[in-house]
Amino acid sequence: MKLLVAVKRVIDFNVKPRVKADGTGVDLANVKMSMNPFDEIAVEEAIRLKEKGAATEIVAVSIGPAKAQETLRTALAMGADRAILIQTDDEVEPLAVAKLLAKVTEEEQPGLVILGKQAIDDDSNQTGQMLAALLGWPQGTFASKVELSGDKVDVTREVDGGLETVKLSTPAVVTTDLRLNEPRYASLPNIMKAKSKPLATKAPADYGVDTAPRLQTLKVAEPPKRSAGVKVADVDELIGKLKTLGVVA
Amino acid sequence: MTSLVLVEHEGGQVKDATLATVTAATKLGDVHLLVAGQGVGAVTEAAAKIAGVGKVLAADDASLAHNLAENVAPLVAGLMASYDAFVTPATTTGKNIAPRVAALLDVMQISDILSVEGADTFTRPIYAGNAIATVKSSDAKKVITVRTTAFEKAAASGGSGTVETVTGAGDKGISSFVGAELSKSERPELTSAKIIVSGGRAFGSSDQFHSLLDPLADKLKAGVGASRAAVDAGYAPNDYQVGQTGKIVAPEVYIAIGISGAIQHLAGMKDSKTIVAINKDEDAPIFQVADVGLVGDLFKIVPELTEKL
Numbered sequence: 001m002k003l004l005v006a007v008k009r010v011i012d013f014n015v016k017p018r019v020k021a022d023g024t025g026v027d028l029a030n031v032k033m034s035m036n037p038f039d040e041i042a043v044e045e046a047i048r049l050k051e052k053g054a055a056t057e058i059v060a061v062s063i064g065p066a067k068a069q070e071t072l073r074t075a076l077a078m079g080a081d082r083a084i085l086i087q088t089d090d091e092v093e094p095l096a097v098a099k100l101l102a103k104v105t106e107e108e109q110p111g112l113v114i115l116g117k118q119a120i121d122d123d124s125n126q127t128g129q130m131l132a133a134l135l136g137w138p139q140g141t142f143a144s145k146v147e148l149s150g151d152k153v154d155v156t157r158e159v160d161g162g163l164e165t166v167k168l169s170t171p172a173v174v175t176t177d178l179r180l181n182e183p184r185y186a187s188l189p190n191i192m193k194a195k196s197k198p199l200a201t202k203a204p205a206d207y208g209v210d211t212a213p214r215l216q217t218l219k220v221a222e223p224p225k226r227s228a229g230v231k232v233a234d235v236d237e238l239i240g241k242l243k244t245l246g247v248v249a
Numbered sequence: 250m251t252s253l254v255l256v257e258h259e260g261g262q263v264k265d266a267t268l269a270t271v272t273a274a275t276k277l278g279d280v281h282l283l284v285a286g287q288g289v290g291a292v293t294e295a296a297a298k299i300a301g302v303g304k305v306l307a308a309d310d311a312s313l314a315h316n317l318a319e320n321v322a323p324l325v326a327g328l329m330a331s332y333d334a335f336v337t338p339a340t341t342t343g344k345n346i347a348p349r350v351a352a353l354l355d356v357m358q359i360s361d362i363l364s365v366e367g368a369d370t371f372t373r374p375i376y377a378g379n380a381i382a383t384v385k386s387s388d389a390k391k392v393i394t395v396r397t398t399a400f401e402k403a404a405a406s407g408g409s410g411t412v413e414t415v416t417g418a419g420d421k422g423i424s425s426f427v428g429a430e431l432s433k434s435e436r437p438e439l440t441s442a443k444i445i446v447s448g449g450r451a452f453g454s455s456d457q458f459h460s461l462l463d464p465l466a467d468k469l470k471a472g473v474g475a476s477r478a479a480v481d482a483g484y485a486p487n488d489y490q491v492g493q494t495g496k497i498v499a500p501e502v503y504i505a506i507g508i509s510g511a512i513q514h515l516a517g518m519k520d521s522k523t524i525v526a527i528n529k530d531e532d533a534p535i536f537q538v539a540d541v542g543l544v545g546d547l548f549k550i551v552p553e554l555t556e557k558l
Contacts, residue, residue, distance in 0.1 A: 016512055017376040026380050038494075094348070095357040118494065122375050124360045129318065129348035138319050138424040141345050144487065154427060158487045159341040160440075160496070161259075165427040166317070172423075178477065178494065179487060214357035218370065219383040226519060229540035231531075235553045238525070241541045245523055247444060247469070247502050248558055 001111035001148075001170075003046040003055045005080065006101055007039040007062050009071040010121045019222045026121075026220065035071045038116025040078075041176040044183040045146060046114050047079035054148045055111070057081050061104055063097050065089050069199065076194035077186030083199040088211065092204070094122075096211040098130035103207040105135060110171065112153065117142050117175040128175035138168035144179040250278035250368060252334040253306075255325070257342055258284065261291040263299070265441045266338035268402035271299055273395040274336040275403070276365035279303050282410070283328065285321050285417070287314035297410035300403050305410045312420035316342050319424045322349035324417030329354055329390060339394040339497075340440075351392035358392040359384060363399040377493040377516035397440065398499035398520060432488050434473075439491065442472030444502045447491055447518070450478035451507025451529070451547055458484040461547070462506070465555045474498065474518075476508045492517035507547045510535030527551070 011017055012032040020027045035043075049055040060075035062068040063086040072083035086100055105113055118125035132139035140146070140155025144163065147154040148170075156165045158177045186194070204211045232238045242248045252274040257264040267282075274280045281304040284293045293307040306328065312320045325346070329335055335350055337343030339361045351358040362371040363381065370385045371393070439445060446466050452458040458479065466473045475485035477492055491498055493516040503521035508514060510526070510533055518524070519538055526539035529546055536542045543550060 011376070013513070017379045019380045026376055093357050095352065095355075098352060120377065120493065123377065123493065124358070125344050126348035126351070126358050126360060129345065130352035132318075133322060133349040133352035136423075138421075139345070139349065141318075142341060157341075159429075160488060162429065162431040162486060162488045164315075164429040166315075167425045167427050169423045177487075178481065214388050215359065215384045215386055217382050217384050220375070221381050221383070223374070223378055223381050223519075226524070226538040228537050229524075229542065231536070231542040231544065233543075234545075235543070235550055235557060238527075238541065238543050238554065239557055242502075242525070242558075245502065247523075 001055045002057045002059065002108060003049060004105060004108055004110040004113045005039070005042045005046045005058060005060050005075065006113065006115045006127070007043065007060055007071050007075050008036040008119045009033050009062065009064050009068040010036045010119055013037050013120055019220055023219050023221060025217070033067070035074050036116050036119045038118060038176050040183040041178070041180050042114040042116050043075045043078050043080060044181045045176060048181065049148065050079070059084065059108055059110070061086070061101065063088065063092050063100055072199055073194050074186065076197045077191040078184060082197055085199060085201045086204055086207070087201050088204055090211060091213065092211050093213050093215060094124045094126035095130055095214065096209060097127050098134055099209045100204060100207055101127070101131050102134040103209060112170060112172055112174055114174045114176065117177055128173050132173040135173070137172050139173045140166055140168055141175045142177040143174050144177050146174055146180070250333045252277050252280050252336050253325070253328060253332040254280055254282050255335070255337040255343065255346065256282050256284045256292065256296050257338055257340060258286065258292040263292060263295050263405065265402060266340050266397045268299065268405060269397035269400040270336055270338045270395045271301060271403040272400040273362065273365060274334070275301050277334055277368060281306060281332070283308065283325065285313040285324060287311050293412055297412055298406045298408050300407040302408045302410040305412045306415045307412055308415050308417050310417055310419065313417060315426035316346065317424050317426065318346045318349045319421045320417065321346050322353055323421070325350045326353040327418070328415065332390070334391040334393060336393045336395060338397050343394050347392055347394050354390055354392065356388045356390055356392045357386065358394065359386055360394050361396045362393055363396055377512050378519065379512065396497060398497055432486055436466060437470070437472045439472045439474055439496050439498050442500050444469050444471035445474050445498055445500045446471045446504045446506065447474035447476065447508060448479055448485070448506050449476040449508035450482055452479065452484055455484045461551045465551055468555055468558045476514050505535050505539070506551060508535055509533045510538065
């Protein structure tokens with residue numbers, strides 16, 4: 001079985017984003033960028049399935065600027081076999097990303113497409129579900145466990161009340177949650193090896209997908225600020241404060 | 250403009266998240282509800298009593314029993330011929346189903362809205378709530394998920410909606426429900442609790458997490474939450490996680506204990522009315538957002554606090 005994983009280049013999760021003074025967006029100039037953490041988990045899961053013998057080839061896809069090549073090289077260094085960059089400098093919304101991924105999926109015919117459940121920049125949490133809808137495939141979202149058996153895949157999902165398991169027919173779409181696995185670091189020899197793995201560059205037009213945005217961002221603003229309050233010296237003073245707040249009688 | 254709101258329900262009851270979603274949808278115009286499930290008679294009756302609701306569509310079928318997106322989304326997409334917007338709470342159920350509906354309708358979803366600024370304009374958090382975007386949709390129909398903490402709950406009674414039965418496309422046959430392990434707790438649910446006590450990795454073990462936090466939560470009649478670090482370490486189950494990718498909460502009082510305050514955690518709780526922080530590191534970022542801070546050892550402070558309350 002072939003696996004397709006989708007990865008996005010985003011602001012590093014340790015960086016505190018700053019809103020641009022002119023309110024047009026978040027300042028990404030000279031900011032450290034990395035692979036979206038949930039996508040790292042997706043790559044790791046694909047590699048583990050291959051190591052278990054459940055998969056034969058892993059294809060990593062990214063949609064973004066030329067620099068998204070670095071993100072794909074990271075996926076290749078972790079263990080993906082080849083990569084496809086659909087290069088564009090435009091912002092591509094989840095719906096258009098899903099349409100592009102659907103085209104790649106039709107070409108590549110993977111048994112599973114694994115994606116992060118959300119990207120930590122726009123926090124949309126949509127692409128995997130949309131891809132599944134466009135393909136008419138089942139979806140296992142927010143996965144904390146993925147078990148392939150024959151032509152079925154059991155996905156345990158992190159839901160508001162706890163955990164839920166669904167059985168899906170393959171091919172299927174899986175989106176990853178935090179507890180699915182702990183992604184590996186790429187070793188230096190593998191980073192070197194990744195440089196010679198195949199990476200194809202395409203354009204959205206090659207797939208005939210219209211990526212014009214449907215949402216126009218009118219403004220990006222700082223959230224209301226909270227200011228630090230008071231420090232109390234001990235538990236008695238804390239209880240006093242809680243009483244003033246009406247939390248305890 | 251008329252919106253169709255997906256009712257989230259459990260055990261024959263409408264969940265609170267639905268009530269806040271109704272309030273958000275009311276800002277767009279008329280509100281109809283969809284109750285999908287198996288044996289939904291009681292829920293449908295309860296849904297019809299929600300204030301401001303015009304009509305309740307009841308879809309009762311075995312294929313809808315477990316909110317399988319593969320079966321619910323085509324039902325909704327079919328009904329959307331008569332509606333201008335589909336609105337769900339941004340719960341795991343809503344987040345699972347809404348984008349599937351949006352793609353079937355060729356609509357770009359607006360996730361996690363904080364406010365309705367106009368018929369096609371909304372605000373939503375991006376970058377873990379470190380920025381708030383105002384976005385305008387050019388799609389003819391809207392698909393929206395709602396951050397329920399940003400809207401007041403609609404009254405659960407006083408409405409008199411009419412009930413209409415609808416049928417879906419049945420079972421798509423590509424997915425099935427196997428089972429669930431749901432946390433059983435007498436404590437209030439995190440997303441509706443008035444007080445939350447939340448613990449971090451500083452607790453050191455699952456035993457210490459529960460033996461220290463549970464009695465405090467019982468005294469305060471509080472819900473119990475956790476940081477990602479505590480959940481990753483196995484001290485608490487996943488449904489305790491508060492943060493960017495866990496639950497978003499906004500209780501009256503949030504008591505963060507042994508939580509340093511990573512931006513991903515702050516994203517989930519910084520709209521709480523009052524934040525209390527207990528941490529041994531006086532430079533922990535949590536103190537920058539806390540209204541009341543106490544620097545010290547949680548292993549001494551928590552038992553003392555529990556005893557003196």
